[in-house]
Amino acid sequence: MRALRLILTGWRFHVKSLTLSAFFLLTSAIQPILFATMAYFMFRAGSTEQSLLYVALGSGLMGIWSSTLFGSGGAISWQRWQGTLEVSIAAPAPFVLVLIPITLATATIGLYSLTATLLWGKLFFGVPFDLEHPLLFLLSIPATIVGLGMLGLVLAASFVLYRNANAMSNLLEFPVWLVTGLLVPLSLFPGWVEPISWVLAPTWGVRAIRDAALGGGDPVGAILMSLGLAVVYLGIGTVLIGYFERLARERATLSLT
């Protein structure tokens, strides 16, 4: 109960904090426009027989992933700079419960990116927005957010220990877009890529959202996979955070000085 309360309060707090960040908002405002435009031209180039909405949903999810990736890591760096990382660790709450709301909040902010991509697509490129299973579509979104947020948790753990983990964030943006089928269909890749995609939550998130919107496939299965992976990430994240927190206290990387 306490844990849930803490996660909820923390989530609200960090969503509010993020939406008040001019830099973060600017990136989230510009990125979707880029992504939607890219999606449109890729569609025009005719590399796929998929519908325009299929492509737009993929690019919207790219935005959620970017937001989670840079938001989760950035939030730790920012907190270290702000001096709140130490204050949070010195608090009696388990540190993983401090981090979960942060990564969930960054994934939630990414939702804006999805909405904006769809809106932009509809206004300028006439992307239709007809949903096959509206209810499942509504369910698939929080399931995706939770999946990505928990993947963000695993990443955030490493930011606690490494003061310059930013380089890693940059390395993880594009490959994850590719490997999870957000940018181009997975079928274009060699076979060994597929197992990698299975363990990454965005794969199932985009499937759930696309299948719910366009019909076909197995949206319920994809939602369950996304949530299942979230539980696995949570487990890995919790272990990593406990370990890295201890190491950070030994190596003195919780503050800047």
Place this chain on the structure above:
Amino acid sequence: MAVIEASELRRTYRTTTGTIRRRRVEVEAVRGISFEVAEGELFGLLGPNGAGKTTTIKMLITLLVPTSGSARVLGHDVVREAGEVRRRVGYVFGGERGVYERLSALDNLRYFAELYGVPGREQKTRIAELLDLVGLTGREKERVEGYSRGMRQRLHIARGLLHDPPVLFLDEPTIGLDPVGARELRAMIATLAESGKTILLTTHYMFEADSLCDRIAVIAKGKIVAEGTPQQLKGGVAEGWVVEIEVYGIEDVVLDRLRAVPGVRAVAVEERDQAQLVVVQTDSGQELTHALLSRMDGAAVGRVSSREPTLEDAYVALVGES
């Protein structure tokens, strides 16, 4: 039983310097510190910048693991029982950082109340009480970005008190405050001490330690060089005498020559507007003035005076010796 017990605490930092040829360096920040703080005591850790005060505090509040030695707070080991320690201590450091800038004081306190495990139904009254205590009532809905240093510092204190901890660690809490703000904060610390909390305070201001603390440990270069009540520390220099010599430019060799004069305990230089003030602490009488001046040929000497030592001198002597 002592509330805070530090025994032979040591902490080294490993860092690298140089961009092209990276070298590993080890900084021995704290080099074997032991002390005890009794229940309800206000204990001061007094020392110059870089003495190891923050490092010591961070080991005690579980943010740093000691390289060796051990410490306990209310009987709980700071490494093995970090959770127990965290529940029982409050931590406030000086300066601008440590709260979420973009949000209001109220948002910050609500969030931290959750982190510090304040039960939901008590949060509202607790936060209102604390806002009142630190004088932020009426401003609590404004964003912290727009707060003055003093207001931020008081918000820090409110945050540190949310879970009503019996033990408080205050790391240079008045740093960067204007004189009025600093005085108000000291008054608040005195009130907290009267209310029965055990407080460990660090400062590099002699007079602050003197006016607030029941007991002081002077720390320099990672070691405790003196410990006692302010009275006892003053006693240590009571029989000495201080000679102050104004000079216009002085070289280190000259200072070393002064230090070598028999009967000289410590020599320190204070920067003045146009000149420097060489403060020489001696064992006894004024007769040393002549001997000192005779070793200063080459330096342009201005006014020379002598006086009885103050607590400040005691501190300078202690820190200078180490």
